[in-house]
Amino acid sequence: MEPLNRFDLIGFDADDTLWDNESLYLNTQAAFKQMLARYRSLEYIDQRLFDTETRNLQYFGYGIKSFALSMIETAIELTDGQVLGKDIQLIIDLCREMLKAEVRLLDGVAETVAALAKDYPLMILTKGELFDQETKVARSGIADYFQSVEVVSDKTEAAYAAVLAKHRVAPARFLMVGNSLRSDILPVTAIGGHAVYIPYELTWAHEAVEALEGEKPYEEIASIRYLPDLIASMSRSG
């Protein structure tokens, strides 16, 4: 007898879950720090950039263009307005390169997504800039495995609830997979959904959360390769 599917929908975060993203930011940030290294220490530049990004989040939202504007503001501030036009241009050029960069799938993603798509409706559920995320999905080579793509401006409990309502999926029948406890895991389990955490080697400080006490309300695996087996075992026990 075929077991019934435990989930009606499996959502995947995209950046640093399906494809590498954070290393693009880190490489650009390294070039940015090098440019300003004659003015300030690298640690100081890092801290001021993070402060600027955090302050701008409410106006600019997430994404590469926001990052570009925050780097430009930080460069002006740290140099007391002496930063050169060619350095500002370099920041914009670096960000345009990020937007054009090849989409590099993480290890195991292509096979795992292809296998799961045979049994489950899959969704890409990502936050950030619509235009940037859509073009990455289109360039990824795995778009056809996903029945839907949802880009939200922030991954809050309300945002997940709205997406699930739109797709008529009960939270208890939804599984989310991602690399950010803050964005992919905790808001989903908070509304009664299921979540699998796949840590990535690089994580932006903004996405970090304090260590949780007690029993974790989610599953954790080291590679997306283990996801089909984990889902099979969740289905047996569920």
Place this chain on the structure above:
Amino acid sequence: MEPLNRFDLIGFDADDTLWDNESLYLNTQAAFKQMLARYRSLEYIDQRLFDTETRNLQYFGYGIKSFALSMIETAIELTDGQVLGKDIQLIIDLCREMLKAEVRLLDGVAETVAALAKDYPLMILTKGELFDQETKVARSGIADYFQSVEVVSDKTEAAYAAVLAKHRVAPARFLMVGNSLRSDILPVTAIGGHAVYIPYELTWAHEAVEALEGEKPYEEIASIRYLPDLIASMSRSG
């Protein structure tokens, strides 16, 4: 006998259809040109900015952050890199003010939308940056009249077809209302939908299209106030 509704869904463009938007861009652009007026003529600055925006569209998409980055690039280019840090900062400050600006509904919008919402499911269907558009909808004071909000990265025929498919609405049962022939009207009529064009006094050059020859496949009214009567007459004749 109550007439049956002619449409299953009425979509509204947002910027310059429901609320003023273009004047924010024009005011910022005026300040930008003033800043650079000692280097070049105002007409030349306008033309170079438009060229930069057009070139960047494929990488940056639409929206205020893209506009900011294109102004910064144009300022660097027109000054041979001599632009001052404080002027770049002013560009960013102006754009942050645009993102925070009060949402000013156009004349007649509040009453018309409230009246139509009694008889029809209404949707906001806008292009641009998700974060920016969502916060504007939330601040508009008329969000509750709309059953759904769809932000697309560009308003192509395919984008309209995808939105209608998602909402299970046949194009022939869909009416779109907007101020841009290029984005709101022609792609909708091309896929078999209906459209009402409400020109706005200000239109970005990018949205302009050549005058159409022959019979126009859409309705045109001078104010959103005439929309309920127009829809009533379309329903009688349809």
